[in-house]
Amino acid sequence: MAEIRTTCAYCGVGCGIVAKRTGERSVDIKGDPDHPANRGKLCSKGTHLGETVGLEGRLLHPMIGRRRVGWDKALDLVARRFCQAIAEHGPDSVAFYVSGQLLTEDYYVANKLMKGFIGSANIDTNSRLCMSSAVAGHLRAFGEDIVPASYDDLDVADLIVLVGSNAAWCHPIVYQRVRARCDAGAKLVVIDPRRTETAEGADLHLAIRPGSDVALMNGLLTHCRAEGLLDGAYLERSVAVPDRFWDTVSEGSDLWSVARACDVPAADLRRFYELFACHPRTVTLFSQGINQSLRGTDQVNAILNLHLATGRIGKPGAAPFSITGQPNAMGGREVGGLASSLAAHMDFAPENRANVQRFWGAPTIAAKPGLKAVDLFRAVGEGRIKALWIMATNPAVSMPDAGAVRDALARCPFVVVSDVISDTDTSPFAHVRLPAAAWGEKDGTVTNSERRISRQRALFTLPGEARPDWWIVNEVARRMGWADAFAYSRPADIFREHARLSAYRNGGARLFDLSGHVAIGNDAYDALAPFRWGGEALADGVYPTSDGRARLVPVQQVSLTAPLSKWPLTLNTGRYRDQWHTMSRTGLSPKLARHREEPLVEVHPQDAVAFGLRDGGLARVSTPQGASLFRVEFASGQRLGEIFTPIHWTDRQSSGGRTGLLPRALADPHSGQPGFKSTPAAVAAVTPAWRGFLISAEAMPLPECLWATRVAVPRGVLFELAGDGDPHAIEAALPKGERMEVSDRARGARRVAVLREGRLAAMLLVTESGLLPRREWLIDQLGQAVAGPALLAGAPPGPREDAGATVCLCFDVGMNTLIAAIARQRLTTVEAVGAALSAGTNCGSCRPSIRRILEESRNAANG
Missing domain, CATH: 3.30.200.210 (Phosphorylase Kinase; domain 1)
Known part of the structure; x- marks a missing residue:
């Protein structure tokens, strides 16, 4: 094909x-x-x-409650209930909560309906949770949400600074570009409280205290001023400096004060200053560690101040660079998917409102910014939102204080969920569920972190009754009485209108301008090649402000609170390398499950001893908002007093591991972005009476016990288990078939294999005090004919090589295989490992791990 x-x-x-x-x-x-x-x-x-891309778990038909209905009935009900709420309580009684998983065309139609025809700005996006502080910082400094950088800048930079970004895991392809430049001689500084795999490959790692980024950047800026490193000509020509700016940023910014505030050695801080001074071509990449903070916008502006004042912006290899988390976070920003913007990079100024209303031919226009995500769900809980439509996201897991979000959804009179997955943690609260098109079925555009617009194209026909999100919103708008304004028949129609709006009465006032595509034909749209709007934005030093100049924004470090006696730890949250958001897609992949099979709480070994934790044991992480169980992993890369948990696991995959319920529903006052990176927390060991695992060749519900985590495996599913009660209750849930059993009362061990026609259908292994066999061989036997004694032994007769934990996912290279090859073949470089085993030669995500293993093997060999 x-x-x-x-x-x-x-x-x-x-x-x-x-x-x-x-x-x-x-x-x-x-x-x-x-x-x-x-x-x-x-x-x-x-x-x-x-x-x-399979259809496992897909929502394929419209549903009202648990009843399947036709599209007309479902859409009529959605339109009627939204119209009713607006008529009885006004336009601000309804809201949309959308997603960076939407295509730009989907986003555009949803924003147009809410802001221009319903007349409220209560449409916000889960991108609020990942990059809205960058948006707010750009607006304050540049006058427009402009990312003044491209990936090409990484190829010519002499210094790359990664701030709050574990790019080796979260943006691996960007990180490989960074590594390639560093291999050519550039220096890499990583600023992150955790010693991540990204930090391990750095020339300098500053493990700063969480939330001390303003102090760090103000200190560096003050040093640059003292050493004559500011670009006076650029400041004079292109930057407005407010009164007392230098007094504000220099306060408490001497080397020793900054070292204390950031809790880093003064020598390391000085080394950072020297590297910055010696390398004018500097790119500062920043991500969630900066944005997801209660002071995120100020942290962004501290970085932008540094680049503006030193003239390291708008030049090849010199730029501040916000790298976004979602595939179309930028597209959502362009069309007004955030409650704080109108459309096409316009705000709610009267002239902008008039222009957008005129362009849309809208009966009304939102008068002011709407409710941002945290406030939106608070309003739902308070009963102010009567009808809520959630598109392509899972807020019952991903929002901070997610338990309160679930309570709010349960109280909302009318909830609509558009999704590709039938059963998510959010879907039980939906009165109507609408089947949306998934990746591989969608057709439209997305914009990446460097402002490059690319096409997503359909690979498959739409399954069942699934429909594109733009079509679903379009049909509701028509039923609400606005058929003429929502007469789109294809994504190209929407893209043309989006381009026209970007150019409408623009006249150079905004850099976002797609005027070259306002008349794009359907065939040209279908064939559209990736392009980057705005070109080399800001290269001329002219900014989209009233006087054409950027703004330095005076920001100061706030005092950081000391640990509380009841909550002595600080919780940081983030992503794993091979999982994505709440795992509704990546959780289907056996390959992607192998890197991190369970949700871990990473704890410094000294803290673990102090709190009585066992490596590989279970622990309950608690905050004032709630508690959840995690598997313990000792991690010397954690700062003392700080712990880390992943964001991905939900009630659909695990009885524990729900990180979203732990953070506070507090947000940055400028951006509304929640502070996921510094929640007061406590941890306590949990000791189960028994532990075990279950494998099955057919789908099974999550077993009911203290700890159960579902893991996709080839030809089936694996459950890791631990419990306090009788494990025989899980036995009853095993599929039917011929059973073979063996028990060891001394160790409280039991093994049960279920066969159908001589082939393994399922197997349960539990123990109170004994050892459990490795899972890999038993998983390989699912659906296979195998001798009963070997099954119950949990291993084949004779010796079997143990490859160890997977290091390279692409080529199935395990830790033990890698270590043995390094010793046997005397491998000394990542490239040599790649030549011998192929590990690290495809996606490159494992290269930091290989580099660390090489170093550990070298140290072990040297004694």
Whole structure:
């Protein structure tokens, strides 16, 4: 079949993909060598997209409650209930909560309906949770939400500073570009409280105290001023400096004060200053560690101040660079998907409101910004929102204080959920569920972190009754009485209108301008190649402000609170390398599950001893908002007094591991972005009476016990288990078939195998005090004919090589295999490992791990 060029479904890097269908719901995936974002490379998630395009768990028909209905009935009800709420309580009684998983065309139609026809700005996006502080910082400094950088800047930078970004895991393709430049001689500084795999490859790692970024950047800026490193000509020509700015940023910014505030050695701080001074071509990449803070906007502006004052902006290899988390966070920003913006990079100024209303021919226009995500769900809980439509996101898991969000959804009179998955943690609260098109079925555009617009193209026909999000919103708008304004028949119609609005009465006032595409034809849209709007934005030093100059924003470090006696730890949250958001897609992939099979709480070994934790044991992490169980992992890269948990696990995958319920529902006052990175917390050991695992060749509900985590495996599913009660209750849930059993009362151990026609259908192994066999061989036996004694022994007769934990996902290279090859073949470099085992030669995500293992092996050999 023909190859189709499309764009990856995951992070904001926006990698191009060449996809070739190999069956009705199967596809071969490879990187697009012609796409400027990735040049043919893909990370582990993109590489294994083909494992996630099946129809398992899909929502394929409209549902009212638990009843399947036709599209007309479902859409009529949605339109009627929204109209009723607006008529009785006004336009601000309804809201949309949308997602960076939407395409730009979907976003555009939803924003137009809410702001221009319903007349409220109560549409916000889960992108509020990941990059809205960057948006607010850009607006304060530049006058417009402009990312003044491109990936090409990384290729010529002499110093790359990664702030609050574990790029090796979260943006692997960008990180490989960073590493390539560093291998050519550039220096890398990583600023992160955790010693991540990104930090391990750095020339300098500053493990600063969480939330002390303003102090760090103000200290560096003060040093630059004292050493004559400011660009006076650029400041004079292109930057407005407010009165007393220098007094504000220099307060408490001497080397020793900054070292104390950031809790880093003064020598390391001085080394950072020297590296910055010696390398004018500096790119500062920043991500969630900066944005997801109660002072996120100020932290962004501290970085922008530094680049503006030193003239390191608008030049090749010199820029501040916000790298976004979601595939279309930028597209949502362009069309007004955030409650704080109107459309096409316009705010709610009277002239903008008049222009947008005139362009849309709208009966009304939102008068002011709407409710941001945290406030939106608070309003739902308080009964002020009577009808809520959630599109392509899972707030019952991902919002801070997610338990309160669930309570709010349960009280909302009318909830609509558009999703590709039938059963999410949010869907039980929906009165109406609408089946949306998934990646591989959608057709439209996305914008990546460097402002590059690319096409997502359909690979498969729409399954069941699934429909694109733009079509669903369009049909509701028509039923609400606005058929003429929502007469789109294809995504190209929407894109043309979006382009026209960007150019409408613009006249250069805004850099976001797609005027070159206002008349794009359907065929040209279908063939649209990736392009970057705005070109080399800000290269001329002219900014989209009233006087054409950027603004330095005076920001100061706030005092950081000391640990509380009841909550002595600080909780940080984030992503794992091979999982995505709440795992509704990546959780289907056996390959992607292998990197981190369970939700872990990472704890410094000294803290673990102090709190009585056991490596590999269970622990309850508690905050004032709630508590959840995690598997313990000792991690010397954690700062003392700080712990880390991943964001991905939900009630659908685990009885524990729900991180979203732990953070406070507090947000940055400027951006409204929640502070996920510094929640007061406590941890306590949990000791189960028994532990075990269950494998099954067929789908099973999550077993009811203290700890149960579902893991996708080839030809089936694995459950890791632990409990306090009688494990025989889980036995009853095993599928029917011929049973073989063995018990060891001394160790409280029991093993039960279920066979059908001589082939393994399921197996349960539990123990109170004994050892459990490794899972890999038993998983390989699912659906296979195998001798009973070997099954019950949990291993085949004779010796068997243990490859160890997977290091390279792409080529199935385990830790033990890697260590043995390093010793046997005397491998000394990552490249040599790649030549011998192929590990690290595809997506590159494992290269930091390989580098660390090489170093550990070298140290062990040297005694």
